[in-house]
Amino acid sequence: MASKLSLMLALALALALCVQGTLGGVTCEELDQDTCAFAVSSLGKRCVLEKHIKRSGEEAYTCRASDIEADKLKDVIETDHCVKACGVDRKTLGISSDSLLESRFTQKFCSPNCYDACPNIVDLYFNLAAGEGVFLPKLCEAQGANARRGMAELKSSGFVAAPAPLHPARLGVAPVVSPSAEAPAPIYY
Numbered sequence: 096m097a098s099k100l101s102l103m104l105a106l107a108l109a110l111a112l113c114v115q116g117t118l119g120g121v122t123c124e125e126l127d128q129d130t131c132a133f134a135v136s137s138l139g140k141r142c143v144l145e146k147h148i149k150r151s152g153e154e155a156y157t158c159r160a161s162d163i164e165a166d167k168l169k170d171v172i173e174t175d176h177c178v179k180a181c182g183v184d185r186k187t188l189g190i191s192s193d194s195l196l197e198s199r200f201t202q203k204f205c206s207p208n209c210y211d212a213c214p215n216i217v218d219l220y221f222n223l224a225a226g227e228g229v230f231l232p233k234l235c236e237a238q239g240a241n242a243r244r245g246m247a248e249l250k251s252s253g254f255v256a257a258p259a260p261l262h263p264a265r266l267g268v269a270p271v272v273s274p275s276a277e278a279p280a281p282i283y284y
Contacts, residue, residue, distance in 0.1 A: 120170035123160040131158035132187040133173035133216060135165040141219065144188050163190060166218050177213035180206070192223035195234065205235035 120137025134142040140160040147155045165171070178185055182203030183194070194200045203209060210217055217231075224231040 121172060123158050126158040128156040129185055130172050132185050133183060133219065135168045135171040135215065136160050137170050139164050139169045141165055141190065143190055146188055161190060168215055168218060171215050173215055177209065177216055181209035181213055181216045183216060192227050195220065195224060201238050205238045210235060
């Protein structure tokens with residue numbers, strides 16, 4: 096009896112693995128516009144939503160795999176909970192760090208509901224921020240004071256750059272040379 100149960104359990108496990116292999120995982124090109132953004136394919140590539148204008152003038156959306164790889168993530172379609180908690184939009188086109196400049200977004204993103212519970216979105220923005228020279232944990236730390244300034248000034252080292260002092264510019268007047276004046280000969284090295 097126990098051997099039949101073990102055999103059936105092994106068969107069920109094998110069948111589950113075969114079905115998963117047959118069905119495959121997430122393929123970006125098969126996702127619709129409501130599931131594409133923030134998804135990760137079975138190959139670990141981030142999916143990106145793109146908008147095209149047809150000849151008729153109608154907008155069409157397509158999903159494709161980008162060249163950006165997710166860190167240790169595969170087969171992910173982001174949950175509605177994380178989309179809401181992090182303040183992202185399922186209709187986001189492309190992949191950009193621009194939203195990190197918006198204080199409302201940064202406030203939601205840095206909240207424990209997002210930052211501690213949504214590793215896929217955090218991984219994406221961590222890498223986007225790093226590409227801009229910003230260390231995301233420092234940005235979230237600075238978020239309470241002035242997130243916009245934090246994004247503009249934080250560097251990956253974690254130090255805040257001081258704004259350069261403003262000095263009045265001294266403008267000079269360049270001499271006017273008539274077009275008929277002979278230009279000096281070029282110097283060749």
